[in-house]
Amino acid sequence: MYTSGVERPSSHQRSSKMKSFITNTLSDFFFEYETPRQVLVRSRRVGVVCRLIQLGVLAYIIGWVFIYEKGYQSSDTAVGSVLTKMKGVSYTNETGEERIWDVADYVFPVQGDSSFVVMTNYIMTKGQKIEKCSELSNSSRCSSDADCEGKSERTGDGHITGKCLVNTTKMCEVLAWCPVEDDSYIPDPALLMSAENFTLFIKNTINFPEYGVTRCNLVEGIDNQYVTSCLYDPKTSPLCPIFRLGDLVQLSGFNFSTIAKVGGAIGIIIDWTCNLDHAQSDCKPIYSFHGLYGNPNETDKARASVGYNFRYAKHYMEDKQEKRTLLKVFGIRFDIIVRSVARKFDIIPTLTAIGSGVGIFGVATVVCDLILLYLLPKREFYNNMKFKVTETMEKEPLDFQVKSEKFKSEKEVSKE
Numbered sequence: 001m002y003t004s005g006v007e008r009p010s011s012h013q014r015s016s017k018m019k020s021f022i023t024n025t026l027s028d029f030f031f032e033y034e035t036p037r038q039v040l041v042r043s044r045r046v047g048v049v050c051r052l053i054q055l056g057v058l059a060y061i062i063g064w065v066f067i068y069e070k071g072y073q074s075s076d077t078a079v080g081s082v083l084t085k086m087k088g089v090s091y092t093n094e095t096g097e098e099r100i101w102d103v104a105d106y107v108f109p110v111q112g113d114s115s116f117v118v119m120t121n122y123i124m125t126k127g128q129k130i131e132k133c134s135e136l137s138n139s140s141r142c143s144s145d146a147d148c149e150g151k152s153e154r155t156g157d158g159h160i161t162g163k164c165l166v167n168t169t170k171m172c173e174v175l176a177w178c179p180v181e182d183d184s185y186i187p188d189p190a191l192l193m194s195a196e197n198f199t200l201f202i203k204n205t206i207n208f209p210e211y212g213v214t215r216c217n218l219v220e221g222i223d224n225q226y227v228t229s230c231l232y233d234p235k236t237s238p239l240c241p242i243f244r245l246g247d248l249v250q251l252s253g254f255n256f257s258t259i260a261k262v263g264g265a266i267g268i269i270i271d272w273t274c275n276l277d278h279a280q281s282d283c284k285p286i287y288s289f290h291g292l293y294g295n296p297n298e299t300d301k302a303r304a305s306v307g308y309n310f311r312y313a314k315h316y317m318e319d320k321q322e323k324r325t326l327l328k329v330f331g332i333r334f335d336i337i338v339r340s341v342a343r344k345f346d347i348i349p350t351l352t353a354i355g356s357g358v359g360i361f362g363v364a365t366v367v368c369d370l371i372l373l374y375l376l377p378k379r380e381f382y383n384n385m386k387f388k389v390t391e392t393m394e395k396e397p398l399d400f401q402v403k404s405e406k407f408k409s410e411k412e413v414s415k416e
Contacts, residue, residue, distance in 0.1 A: 039382075039385050039386050041372060041382065041385075043372075043376070045371070045376075046368050046371055046372060046376070049364075049367065049368060049371060050364050050365075050367075050368045053363060053364035053367060053368075054361060054364050057357065057360050057361055057363065057364070058357075060357075060360070061353070061354075061357035061360070065353050065356075065357060066353065070343050071349060071350070071352075071353035072345060072346075072349060072350040072353060073275075073277070073343035073344055073345055073346060073349065074210075074343070074344060074346035074348070074349055075341055075342065075343050076208045076209070076210035076211055076341070076342050076343075076344075077208075077340060077341055077342075078206035078207055078208045078272060078338075078340035078341075078342065079206070079207055079209065080204060080205050080206030080207060080338055080340070081204070081205055082113075082114035082202065082203070082204050082270075082336050082338060083112050083202075083203040083204075084112045084113065084114065084116060084200060084201065084202055084203075084334075084336065085112055085200075085201040085203075086103050086106075086107050086116075086118065086198055086199070086200055086201075087103070087198065087199045087200075087201070088102075088103070088194070088195065088197060088198030088199060088245075089101065089102050090102075090106065090192045090194045090195060090198075091194065092191050092192065094124075094191065101119075101192060105119075106118060106119040106192065106195070106331075107119075108310075108312070108329070108331070114335070114336040114337075114338075115333070115334070115335045115336070116333070116334055117308070117310075117329070117331040117332065117333045117334075118195055118198065118245065118331050118332050118334070119192060119195075119329045119330070119331040120190045120191075120192045120193070120195045120259075120260035120261075120263065120330060120331050120332060121186065121187055121190035121191050121192060121260060121261055121262070121263070121329075121330035121331075122187075122191060122192075122327050122328060122329050122330060123181065123182075123183050123185075123186065123187070123327070123328040124325065124326070124327050124328075125179065125180075125181045125182070125325070125326040125327075125328075126325050127179075127323055127325070128177040128178060128179065128313075128323060128324050128325070128326055129177065129178065129321055129322065129323045129324075130175070130176070130177060130178075130322070131175070131178045132161060132173055132174070132175050132178070133173070133174065133176065133178035133179060133180065134165050134168065134169040134171040134172075134173060134174075134180075135153070135156060135157060135158070135160070135171045135172050135173070135174045135176075135180065136157070136171070136180050136181075136182055137153060137155065137156060137157075137171075139153060140153060140156065140160070140171050140172040140174075141170060141171060141172075142164035142165075142166075142170060142171065142172050143164065143166065143170065144164055144166070145162060145163055145164045147164055147172070148160055148161070148162050148163060148164050148172035148173070149162040150162070151172060156174065157174060157176045157177070157180040157181065158174035158175050158176020158177070158178075158180070159174060159175045159176070160172050160173070160174050161173045161174065161175055177324065177326065181326055181328065183328055186261060186262065186330070187261075188261055189257060189260075189261065190257070190260035190261045190330070192260070193257070193260060195245055195260065195332075196244075196245055196246035196249075196256050196260070197244065197245070197246065198244075198245045199231075199242050199243065199244055199245070200242070200243045200244075200245060200248070200334070201227075201241055201242055201243075202217065202241050202243065202268070202270075202336065203216070203217065203218065203241065204216065204217040204270050204285065204336075204338060205217075206272055206338065206340050208274075208276075208340075208342045210342075211276055211342060211344055213274075213276060213280060213283070213342065215272065215274070215280070215283050217239070217241055217270065217285045218241060219239060219281070219284050219285075220281050221239075222239065222240075222241070226240075227240075227241065227242065230242055231243075231244055231247075232244070232247065232287070233247075234251070234287075238286075238287070239284060239285070243268075245332070248266060248268070248289055248334075249266065249332070251289040252266045252267075252289040252290055252291035253290075253291045254266070254291045259307075259332060260330075260332070261307075261330065262306050262307030262308075262309070262330055263307035263308030263309050263330040263331050263332060263333070264291070264292070264293055264307060264308055264332055264333070265291075265292035265293050265308055265332070265333040265334075265335065266289060266290070266291055266292060266332060266333070266334055266335070267289070267290040267291075267292050267334075267335050267336075267337060268287065268288075268289055268334060268335070268336045268337070269287070269288045269289070269290065269337050269338075269339060270285050270286075270287060270336065270337070270338045270339070271285065271286045271287075271288065271339050271340075272285055272286075272338070272339070272340035272341070272342070273286075273340075273341055274340075274341070274342040274343070275342075275343055275344075276342050276343065276344040277343075277344055277345050283342070292333075292335070293307075293308070307330060308330070308331060308332070308333050309328055309329060309330045309331070310328075310329055311326060311327065311328050311329065312326075312327055312329065313325065313326045313327070314327075369386075372386070373386070
């Protein structure tokens with residue numbers, strides 16, 4: 001049988017070579033370190049550009065990320081509650097009828113919610129009972145029953161019976177709470193102008209669950225004696241929880257006499273921005289006031305729906321018949337909004353911010369490389385210094401093979 005002059009390696013030799021290959025590969029992986037080659041370029045223009053970019057990045061990291069955005073801290077939002085209490089009494093003498101209005105009469109609702117209405121003006125319709133009477137709307141004018149039959153009024157006061165009261169009011173007859181309300185005239189000045197001197201007490205408690213911190217707007221130094229005598233002032237008493245309604249309206253940018261006539265809305269914002277790296281006693285509320293709507297003569301004369309009003313009724317029995325007193329209430333709606341955020345040092349966001357900042361420093365290298373390789377007159381020289389170009393040959397020369405074998409043997413000796 002014919003055999004070749006070259007002997008095939010045995011299985012033992014193949015496994016030995018494979019083992020040697022794996023050993024060399026692992027050795028190269030664990031015991032060698034590669035680092036990129038760097039070229040030092042002495043150029044004033046490139047050096048200045050590089051340092052300016054690096055300074056800009058450094059200013060961004062320190063100024064924006066760390067100082068302004070607090071990138072070295074984690075944050076938490078609080079949960080909390082708001083309790084309110086009004087104080088004050090108002091006196092009215094309408095058509096010779098004296099009346100006293102206290103908290104139970106002019107605050108809606110009376111439970112002390114964070115959103116409530118203080119009545120400042122009203123239109124009262126007494127002794128209403130369900131019966132047939134004349135409508136008051138101008139759109140209900142008629143000259144015969146035909147004008148009222150099958151008619152329906154979106155803003156009407158009751159159910160149109162189809163009968164025209166030709167001999168009296170020349171209006172369609174309705175089945176409603178009669179006499180129907182006449183709100184064509186709004187009392188001016190407002191009937192409860194004394195509401196300007198009412199006081200509002202706000203108690204706000206918040207909790208930051210992430211940090212286990214609970215704070216109240218009755219901060220350190222505010223005791224019963226202080227609360228009974230203080231009145232909020234943004235300069236002299238910024239932490240007092242007692243607010244005069246007239247001051248709230250003024251601080252929100254409105255005029256009390258105008259907003260009291262037709263009503264309006266005011267937002268009270270309690271801002272808790274706390275740095276818990278400092279003492280907890282430094283975590284204090286800041287109050288701000290914003291007019292939401294009101295004073296149409298001073299803000300938007302073309303506004304279609306002005307002020308704030310609603311109706312409510314007090315029912316009672318008289319001569320075995322149900323009756324009611326209807327009030328159209330004009331008032332100031334207060335919405336108390338709590339905004340809160342607490343920050344505290346955390347190593348995770350700190351390292352993240354530093355890592356992202358270090359990555360941005362690479363922008364300087366990219367820009368300077370573009371200047372070196374494409375804009376400067378010596379760009380060809382810099383290109384040759386930065387990059388080493390090699391060409392792959394189809395067959396290696398004999399002297400290159402000898403040098404390669406010699407290099408490999410020297411490398412193996414150095415490893416031993």
